[in-house]
Amino acid sequence: MTAGRPLKFKSAQELQEKIDAYFADCDPHMEEVSEWVQARDKEGKLLKDENGLNYLVEVHHKIMTTQKPYTITGLALALDTSRETLLEYEERKEFVDTIKKAKDRCHNYVENSLLTSNPTGAIFNLKNNYGWKDKSEVESNVNMGVAISDKQAEQLIKARAGRADS
Numbered sequence: 018m019t020a021g022r023p024l025k026f027k028s029a030q031e032l033q034e035k036i037d038a039y040f041a042d043c044d045p046h047m048e049e050v051s052e053w054v055q056a057r058d059k060e061g062k063l064l065k066d067e068n069g070l071n072y073l074v075e076v077h078h079k080i081m082t083t084q085k086p087y088t089i090t091g092l093a094l095a096l097d098t099s100r101e102t103l104l105e106y107e108e109r110k111e112f113v114d115t116i117k118k119a120k121d122r123c124h125n126y127v128e129n130s131l132l133t134s135n136p137t138g139a140i141f142n143l144k145n146n147y148g149w150k151d152k153s154e155v156e157s158n159v160n161m162g163v164a165i166s167d168k169q170a171e172q173l174i175k176a177r178a179g180r181a182d183s
Contacts, residue, residue: 032106038095
């Protein structure tokens with residue numbers, strides 16, 4: 018039995034829950050934000066204190082976040098582990114389906130990025146992280162053998178012999 022570091026995730030279900038949280042955080046969602054704004058009266062005039070400084074009030078509201086890209090490295094960071102460690106989990110029988118499914122979701126996101134007006138980054142990602150390759154097909158029709166008659170063979174031999182004598 019080999020000794021090693023204890024597993025960060027005790028079960029595939031625990032890992033899946035954390036993976037789901039990562040994807041949910043990447044997807045657009047409502048998020049509460051707060052900001053400090055200048056206070057105004059009912060007529061819209063800025064309110065000032067006795068020293069002539071603007072009053073500030075804290076305002077809370079919700080905004081819709083934008084879509085963040087799904088990435089293997091982003092997933093690893095969300096799981097508080099490294100990319101390499103995350104991919105090592107794929108080698109473990111109990112986690113293989115969970116990791117493959119998460120990788121496929123990241124792969125699908127990048128693949129869909131090819132449909133944008135500037136897919137260069139997506140192409141680079143797919144080649145370097147998902148084994149995609151540029152493929153060129155070259156059709157070649159070369160005949161390596163030459164059929165000649167016995168008489169032609171004799172003539173060639175005599176012609177070469179004649180060149181060797183000169």
